[in-house]
Amino acid sequence: MTKKPIILGIESSCDxxxxxxxTEDDNKNPKILSNIIxxxxxxxxxxxxxVPELAARSHIEKIDWIVEKAIEDSxxxxxxxxxxASTAGPGLIVCLSVGLSFGKTLAASLKKPxxxxxxxxxxxxxxxxxxxxxxxxxxxxxxxxxxxxxNVKNFGEYKRLGTTIDDALGEAFDKTAKLLGIxxxxxxxxxxLANKGNPKRYVLPKPIINRGGCNLSFAGLKTAVLKISKExxxxxxxxDLAASFQYTIEQxxxxxxxxxxxxxxxxxxxxxxxxxxxxxxxANKKIRSMLEILCKEENYISLFPPLEFCGDNAAMIAMVGLxxxxxxxxxxxxxxxxxxxxxxxxxxxxxxAGVQLQ
Ligand code: KG4
Ligand code: ZN
Numbered sequence: 296m297t298k299k300p301i302i303l304g305i306e307s308s309c310d311x312x313x314x315x316x317x318t319e320d321d322n323k324n325p326k327i328l329s330n331i332i333x334x335x336x337x338x339x340x341x342x343x344x345x346v347p348e349l350a351a352r353s354h355i356e357k358i359d360w361i362v363e364k365a366i367e368d369s370x371x372x373x374x375x376x377x378x379x380a381s382t383a384g385p386g387l388i389v390c391l392s393v394g395l396s397f398g399k400t401l402a403a404s405l406k407k408p409x410x411x412x413x414x415x416x417x418x419x420x421x422x423x424x425x426x427x428x429x430x431x432x433x434x435x436x437x438x439x440x441x442x443x444x445x446n447v448k449n450f451g452e453y454k455r456l457g458t459t460i461d462d463a464l465g466e467a468f469d470k471t472a473k474l475l476g477i478x479x480x481x482x483x484x485x486x487x488l489a490n491k492g493n494p495k496r497y498v499l500p501k502p503i504i505n506r507g508g509c510n511l512s513f514a515g516l517k518t519a520v521l522k523i524s525k526e527x528x529x530x531x532x533x534x535d536l537a538a539s540f541q542y543t544i545e546q547x548x549x550x551x552x553x554x555x556x557x558x559x560x561x562x563x564x565x566x567x568x569x570x571x572x573x574x575x576x577x578a579n580k581k582i583r584s585m586l587e588i589l590c591k592e593e594n595y596i597s598l599f600p601p602l603e604f605c606g607d608n609a610a611m612i613a614m615v616g617l618x619x620x621x622x623x624x625x626x627x628x629x630x631x632x633x634x635x636x637x638x639x640x641x642x643x644x645x646x647x648a649g650v651q652l653q
Contacts, residue, residue, distance in 0.1 A: 298377075299318050299319045299320075300318060300319065300377045300378070300617060300620050300621065301316060301317075301318045301328075301371055301375055301376050301377050302316070302317045302318070302376070302377065302378050302379075302380055302410075302613045302616040302617045302620055303315075303316055303362070303365065303366070303376050303378075303379045303380065303398075303401070303613065303616075304316075304317060304380045304381075304412070304609040304610065304611075304612035304613025304614070304615075304616050305358075305362065305379070305380070305381040305382065305394040305397060305398045305609055305612065306381075306382045306394060306414070306417070306607055306608065306609040306611075306612045307354045307358065307381075307382065307386075307390050307391065307393045307394030307395075307397075308382045308384070308385070308386025308387065308390055308391050308394070308414045308607070309345060309350065309386050309387060309390060309439070309440075309607060310334065310335040310336070310338075310339060310345045310350050310390075310607075311332055311333065311334050311335070311606070311607040311608070312332075312333045312335070312353065312354050312357045312358055312361050312393075312394075313330075313331060313332040313333070313361065313607065313608050313609035313612075314329075314331050314358075314361045314362040314364070314365035314366075314609045315327060315328075315329060315330040315331065315365055315608065315609035315610040315612070315613045316328040316329045316365055316366065316368075316369035316371060316376070316613065317610060317613035317614060317616070317617055318371075319617070324427070325423060325424055325614055325617060327424065327610050328368075328369035328370065328371060329364075329365045329366070329367075329368035329369035330365070330603075330608060330609065330610045331361050331364050331365045331368065331609070332607075332608055332609070333357050333361055335349075335350055335353050336479070336480065338350070338353055339479060340478040340479050342479075343473055343478075343479050344469070344479055345387070345479075347387045347389050347390065348389065350387060350389070350390050351387070351389035351390050351392070351393060354390055354393035354394065355393055358393055358394060358397050359397070362397065362401070365609070373405065374405065376405065376407060377407060377408075377620060378402070378407055378408040378409070378410055378616060378620045378625070379398045379399075379401050379402040379405075379407060379408075379409055379410065379616075380398070380409075380410040380411075380412050380612055380613055380615065380616025380617075380619070380620075381394045381395045381397070381398030381399070381409075381410075381411065381412065381612070382394055382395070382412050382413075382414045382417070382612050383395050383411035383412060383413070383626075383630055383631070383632055383633055383636070384413060384414065384632060384633030384634060384635070384636035385413070385414060385415065385440070385633060385634055385635050385636040385637075386414055386440075386632075386634065387634070388632050388634045391632040391633075391634070392632050395411070395630070395632050399628045399630075402628070403628060408620070408625040409625060409626055409627075409628060409630070410615075410616045410619045410620065410624070410625060410626055411626040411630040412612045412615045412616060412619075413615070413636050413638060414607075414612070414636075415436060415441060415636070415637075415638050416451075416615045416638060417611035417612045417614065417615050418436055418438060418573045418574045418611060419434050419436065419445070419447055419453070419571075419573060419638065420450075420611060420614045420615055420618070421573050421600040421604045421605070421608075421610075421611040421614065422571050422573060422598045422599065422600045423614055424600065424601075424604055424610055424611065424614055425600070425601055425604075426598055428569070428571070428598055429569075430447060430448060430449045430450065430452075431446060431447055431448045431449065431563050431565070431569075432447050432569035432570065432571050432598075433445075433446060433447070433456075433555060433556070433559040433568070433569065433570045433571070433595075434446075434447050434570075434571045434572075434573065435548075435552060435555070435570070435571070435572045435573075435577075435586070436572075436573055436574050437463075437464045437465065437572065437573075437574045437575070437576035437577055437582075438463065438464075438465050438574030438575045438576060439463060439465035439466060439469065439480070439575055440463050440465070440466070441458075441459075441463050441574065442458065442459040442463045442464040442465075442511050442513075442576075443455055443456075443457065443458045443459070443638075444456040444457040444458075444509045444551070444552075444555040444558070444559075445638060445639065446558075446559055446562050446563065447571075448562075448563075450618050450622075453638040453639045454562065454639055454642075455637070455638070455639035455642035456508070456509050456555050456558040456559065456562075457507075457508055457509030457510040457511065457551065457554070457555060457558070458510060458511065458642070458645050458646075459510070459511040459512060459513060459646070460503070460507070460510055460511070460512050460645050460646060460652070461512050461513060461514035461646065462512075462513040462514050462517065463513075464511070464513060464544065464576045465480075465482055465574070465575050465576050466513075467513035467514075467516055467517060467544070468480075468481055468482035468485055468544075468576065469481045469482060470517050470520075471485060471516070471517065471520050471537075471540050472484060472485050474517075474520055474521055474524040475488070475524060475527075475533055475536065475537060476533075480575075482575065482576060482578075482579070483578070485537050485540065485541060486541065486579050486580065486581065488533065488534050488537035488538070489534070489537040489538040489540070489541040489542075489581070490538075491531075491534040491538075492531070492533075492534030492535040492536070492537055492538030492539070493534075493535045493538055493539075494535075494538040494539055494541065494542030495539070495542070496535035496536075496538070496539055497523055497535060497536055497539035497540075498539075499516055499519045499520065499539055499540060499543040500515045500516060500519050500543075501543060501546060501547050501550075502514070502515040502516065503652060504546075504547060504550055504551075506652055507652035508554055508558065508652075509551045509552070509554040509555040509558055510551075510645065510652055511547065511551055513544075513547075516540065516543060516544075520536065520540060523536055524536065541579075541581055541582075544582065545581060545582060545585045548582060548585065548586070549585060549589060552570075552586065552589060553589070553593070556568075556570075556593055556595065567596065568594065568595045568596070569595065569596045569597075569598060570586070570590050570595040570596070570597050570598070571597075571598045571599070572586055572597075572599055573599070573600055573605065574605060575605055575606045575607070576605075577599055577600065577605045578602050578605035578606065583599055
């Protein structure tokens, strides 16, 4: 019997320090042996967002014992690890450098291959951690830093179909939360408040809803929420605004996902069409159920990572590491941290003022 690959994944691109050990079962399905995450929410919440210098310092303080604990919990011996995979980008360079340097150093000392992982590829492959998922599939990646539709043609082959031209969806949730006096990160709490509110109470704008294909825009929403937030009097007003905001997001994603289906079908002629939503915002139950219903109506199979793998984690980094290990795609120890690293390197940069959309 051949030895099953054992991969150590390390994640430190933003405000989670994480390590995981992944292997395969007898049917070649991924098997998580350990998954350790330490969140820095308590450090950053009083600042209303992630402070890079503090985040990096916290990664430095924790990385060694997080990796040690992941190895200990997995039950494997350090010498049995076959490769070390670290997130190399995109993210905050001071944060990325911590997990990247740690992974490279460990790989060198154990004389094992080093694998540089794109964090977005980790999110893209996260549903594979608990379900069989063959390529190609349509991916909606919605996180704190990114909002994109991608045609995932194959492992490592991505075609961007649409992206946000301003704020990421998670950023829109966090900014709205701040205006409602909710601590960072506000996404999960907005979801809680929205459950108590009337989603039809406030009519909010849906920027570029009727143009720009499946590109997205959320910045105008924030301005509208800012105006209304100044007039809130009761808790019920606050719940209603949270619910109206979330409902507007659902409406935008509904329309844009339909557009993305059309784009995807132009590129892939398939009997069995699959749709995946991943990233922190994909943990939102209302958004998930709206997308699930849409998929049923439009004859798509929908797949979502389990809630614990929507947010940043190292199991998804090890998942990419495992795929690359099997293809012997290793990296040199001088591989740089990349603050910007798009999955589709050929896609035009579509952010900021003056973006032209059809
Ligand atoms: O994927 P992630 O953990 O980190 C990045 O790669 O950015 O995503 C974090 C984002 C935050 O903006 C957070 O507010 C949002 O995901 N988020 C949510 C929910 N849970 C996390 N947004 C809406 N509803 C949620 N339940
Ligand atoms: Zn992420």
